[in-house]
Amino acid sequence: MTSHYEERMEADLTEIRGKVRKASALIEDQVRKAVHALLTDDRDLANEVILGDRRVNRKIREIDHLCHAFIVRHAPSAGHLRFVSAVLRLDVALERIGDYAGTIGREVVQLSGPPPGTVARDIELISHQARRTLRQALTAFHEADVELAQATHGAADQTDSTLQKVFAELLDVGEKRELPLRDIFGLLRIINLLKRVAEQAENICEQTVFAITGDTGDAKVYRILFLDRRNDCGSLIAEAYARKAFPQSGIYTSSGWDPAPDVDPKLVQFLDASGIDMKGLKPSLLRPIQEEPRHFHVIVAMDPEARAHIGTIPFRTVCLEWDVGDCGDFSEARLDQLLKTIAIHVQDLMTILRGSDAR
Secondary structure: OOOHHHHHHHHHHHHHHHHHHHHHHHHHHHHHHHHHHHHHOOHHHHHHHHHHHHHHHHHHHHHHHHHHHHHHHHOOOHHHHHHHHHHHHHHHHHHHHHHHHHHHHHHHHHOOOOOOHHHHHHHHHHHHHHHHHHHHHHHHHHOOOHHHHHHHOOHHHHHHHHHHHHHHHHHHHHHOOOOOHHHHHHHHHHHHHHHHHHHHHHHHHHHHHHHHHOOOOOOOOEEEEEEOOOOOOHHHHHHHHHHHHOOOOEEEEEEEOOOOOOOOHHHHHHHHHOOOOOOOOOOOEOOOHHHOOOOOOEEEEOOOOHHHHHOOOOOOOEEEEOOOOOOOOOOHHHHHHHHHHHHHHHHHHHHHHHOOOOO
């Protein structure tokens, strides 16, 4: 038999869950309407979305109030406290998505007309991917489905190739002067906002896992590519050193666009004496960056010519250039100098990415 206190707590939780469901549905509808207004050049609908953002904000504030009142009233612990904490963080994501929809609406009313055919189709595809990710993330939260949340996390990557395509299309449209410059900038902003919808959905997935399991998730692991021509010295040293120094912080690979047939024994001997294992490492051919199943967070160009061989850099990839000098000399003195230079670069990079506790 449940106590009056337990009944009151469950009633309060049910009210919070109900409010979150209604706010989630409203925000999903806001995103849908904003995109529809864009594709159909419906200014009235765009203005409806803009004004609807006030309604979203009111609902988020109401949920926040209920969550804080719940904490004061019940002093919850364990699962109940995690749930309320997750809802407060969910509210941040939902409010931002609502803002994105409102901003898209504001951009629509400033455009001279609907986007051209191919651009419109790609925006529709990006919108579909982002809204599907958001829908799955919210479903996972409402139904406390950890497996769905984990499966949905990372789905934002799916839009990367479409983003590159639509950016290229907009550049082409701009060069041909088929659209006013104001429209091109507006469409670029809209595309980025739709991408952000999918990324906020991933944040919702993280809160779902936390609310149910208490797992805050491991620190982010970064995918890093070191690149030079031969992939038989500098880039290999960087990969080997990063694996040894920061094994929990990244997934490291290296390659070259004209790889050497093998590794010089002097390099193997030097790194072995330095306590750095080269087991399994050998020169490999650079694959087209766009064909990678998951994007690199960072590409490190360690050769002045490397940038030309990368091609179009994916939307969520940062390309750095490290001047480490000539790698053709395999003398012990040169290798020692090269290792020290690369080690400093790698340490600085991982500290930026993961903080002072990078490991």
